[in-house]
Amino acid sequence: MSFESALRCRECGREYPLNPIFSCEFCFGPLEVAYDYDAIRASMTRESIAAGPATLWRYGDLLPCDPEFRVDLGTGFTPLVRAERLGEQLGLKNLWLKNDTVNPTWSFKDRVVSVAIARARQFGFDAMACASTGNLANSVAAHASHAGMDAYVFIPNDLEQGKVVGSNIYDPTLVMVEGSYDDVNRLCTELSADRNWAFVNINVRPYYAEGSRTLAFEVAEQLGWHAPDHIVSPLASGSLYTKLWKGLQEFAKIGLIDEPHTRMSGAQAEGCSPITTAYREGTLNFRPQKPDTIARSLAIGNPADGYYALKVMEETNGGAEAVTDQEVIDGVKLLAETEGIFAETAGGVTIACLKKMAESGHILPDEETVAFITGAGLKTVESVQDELTAPIRVPADATAFDEALAARSSQLAGAPAGGT
Amino acid sequence: MATKRVRFTFEPDKIKQPVIYDLGHRFEVVTNIRMADVDDSIGWVVLELEGELDEIERSIVWAREVGVRVDDPTLGDVVEGD
Numbered sequence: 001m002s003f004e005s006a007l008r009c010r011e012c013g014r015e016y017p018l019n020p021i022f023s024c025e026f027c028f029g030p031l032e033v034a035y036d037y038d039a040i041r042a043s044m045t046r047e048s049i050a051a052g053p054a055t056l057w058r059y060g061d062l063l064p065c066d067p068e069f070r071v072d073l074g075t076g077f078t079p080l081v082r083a084e085r086l087g088e089q090l091g092l093k094n095l096w097l098k099n100d101t102v103n104p105t106w107s108f109k110d111r112v113v114s115v116a117i118a119r120a121r122q123f124g125f126d127a128m129a130c131a132s133t134g135n136l137a138n139s140v141a142a143h144a145s146h147a148g149m150d151a152y153v154f155i156p157n158d159l160e161q162g163k164v165v166g167s168n169i170y171d172p173t174l175v176m177v178e179g180s181y182d183d184v185n186r187l188c189t190e191l192s193a194d195r196n197w198a199f200v201n202i203n204v205r206p207y208y209a210e211g212s213r214t215l216a217f218e219v220a221e222q223l224g225w226h227a228p229d230h231i232v233s234p235l236a237s238g239s240l241y242t243k244l245w246k247g248l249q250e251f252a253k254i255g256l257i258d259e260p261h262t263r264m265s266g267a268q269a270e271g272c273s274p275i276t277t278a279y280r281e282g283t284l285n286f287r288p289q290k291p292d293t294i295a296r297s298l299a300i301g302n303p304a305d306g307y308y309a310l311k312v313m314e315e316t317n318g319g320a321e322a323v324t325d326q327e328v329i330d331g332v333k334l335l336a337e338t339e340g341i342f343a344e345t346a347g348g349v350t351i352a353c354l355k356k357m358a359e360s361g362h363i364l365p366d367e368e369t370v371a372f373i374t375g376a377g378l379k380t381v382e383s384v385q386d387e388l389t390a391p392i393r394v395p396a397d398a399t400a401f402d403e404a405l406a407a408r409s410s411q412l413a414g415a416p417a418g419g420t
Numbered sequence: 421m422a423t424k425r426v427r428f429t430f431e432p433d434k435i436k437q438p439v440i441y442d443l444g445h446r447f448e449v450v451t452n453i454r455m456a457d458v459d460d461s462i463g464w465v466v467l468e469l470e471g472e473l474d475e476i477e478r479s480i481v482w483a484r485e486v487g488v489r490v491d492d493p494t495l496g497d498v499v500e501g502d
Contacts, residue, residue: 011455022494022495023493023494026454028454028493029455030494131500132500133500135500184498185498189492201495201500237496237497237500281461283461285463285464287461288489300496300500304494304496304497
């Protein structure tokens with residue numbers, strides 16, 4: 001069952017009934033789901049979790065919707081991979097990768113959308129909506145199809161065909177909006193106010209955001225019921241990052257793990273780094289930026305949870321790093337070449353920042369560190385396709401193959417190694 | 421009458437200017453501050469604007485023209501990336 005008790009303002013603490021609303025009437029602060037942790041502690045044990053499904057719904061007691069409304073495409077309980085080869089390159093002896101590229105629509109957005117659509121059904125909505133250029137759009141369209149709901153997906157009108165198809169295949173009402181990203185923002189905020197839709201990152205945002213906590217729950221369970229020493233997470237709106245910390249604290253609160261002492265670090269691309277910039281300047285007040293980076297899934301110039309992310313950094317003795325687009329590409333390649341995981345550019349940001357943090361000594365060699373890989377590389381092939389070693393082209397002849405192989409070996413011996 | 425919630429972000433060169441005072445005098449709009457924070461590098465104010473909708477919109481256009489960034493106070497960017 002669900003143990004949600006209210007919506008609570010993150011600023012002033014005022015509580016509201018569990019409705020599709022997202023901001024406090026008094027101070028306009030964002031609302032967050034509150035739970036009855038005593039009841040959860042009595043209901044949820046390591047054994048009951050282990051007996052649950054191999055999806056995010058194994059943590060159903062900690063998610064804000066009743067079981068009969070769940071929508072399950074098989075999201076979650078993704079692999080936690082021991083990264084020995086990457087760790088060796090970076091000088092990290094205890095490195096793990098949370099591989100969320102293997103979700104139903106190949107990104108961690110399936111977690112938040114699973115929860116949003118379940119809560120939307122519980123509210124009685126029959127239509128979902130979102131504004132996105134990729135991962136979120138794919139996930140909303142797919143989950144709406146599975147649940148038999150209408151979907152309205154708003155995208156800027158200059159998107160590449162591949163990204164349009166990735167959502168359109170599920171047959172949502174796909175709306176290409178003329179104008180800038182700011183224009184799309186404005187239109188969606190306006191529409192969300194007077195349409196009877198569950199707009200995943202607007203009116204059901206408090207519920208939607210809760211899905212990210214399942215990444216923290218899984219990591220703690222997969223590590224043998226403890227929190228890691230250090231987490232490196234990509235930063236876009238800052239929601240995932242703050243919810244990872246909330247999830248670890250909640251697991252401790254209900255007695256499943258000891259009090260976490262995890263240092264929370266965040267990763268951004270230099271071309272969109274409002275949170276990292278504020279961290280470097282020692283302020284909690286970030287300055288919105290106009291994004292200019294190939295890591296488009298992290299290109300949120302005005303992050304809704306930026307302030308809260310900076311507070312978590314301060315509270316946990318964590319940090320933030322940012323990398324250039326070339327470092328992002330090198331990060332994607334390094335991850336693929338050492339661990340066999342093909343990530344989208346956001347994964348390249350995370351790995352490249354992980355590398356910088358290891359080199360600077362921000363992450364200590366013995367710290368048990370978990371890096372989050374949140375989306376699959378086939379979504380952003382164009383960003384790396386011109387950076388790879390060209391294939392050998394030969395006639396169907398063994399001698400010709402041996403000659404070409406020898407030529408390639410000598411060529412590579414004279415060139416710097418790929419990756420970082 | 422309509423109301424609109426906004427977040428004004430001020431660059432350092434705008435922090436000393438009485439933008440909210442000026443807005444209230446130039447337009448038939450009541451300004452009601454709910455949260456604010458200002459430091460050396462940046463300042464922001466979350467406020468509610470009350471008046472006729474057209475007048476509120478005109479006041480927001482003016483605020484942008486004088487160099488203030490205007491956003492929804494809670495949501496940040498709504499469009500999510502790839």
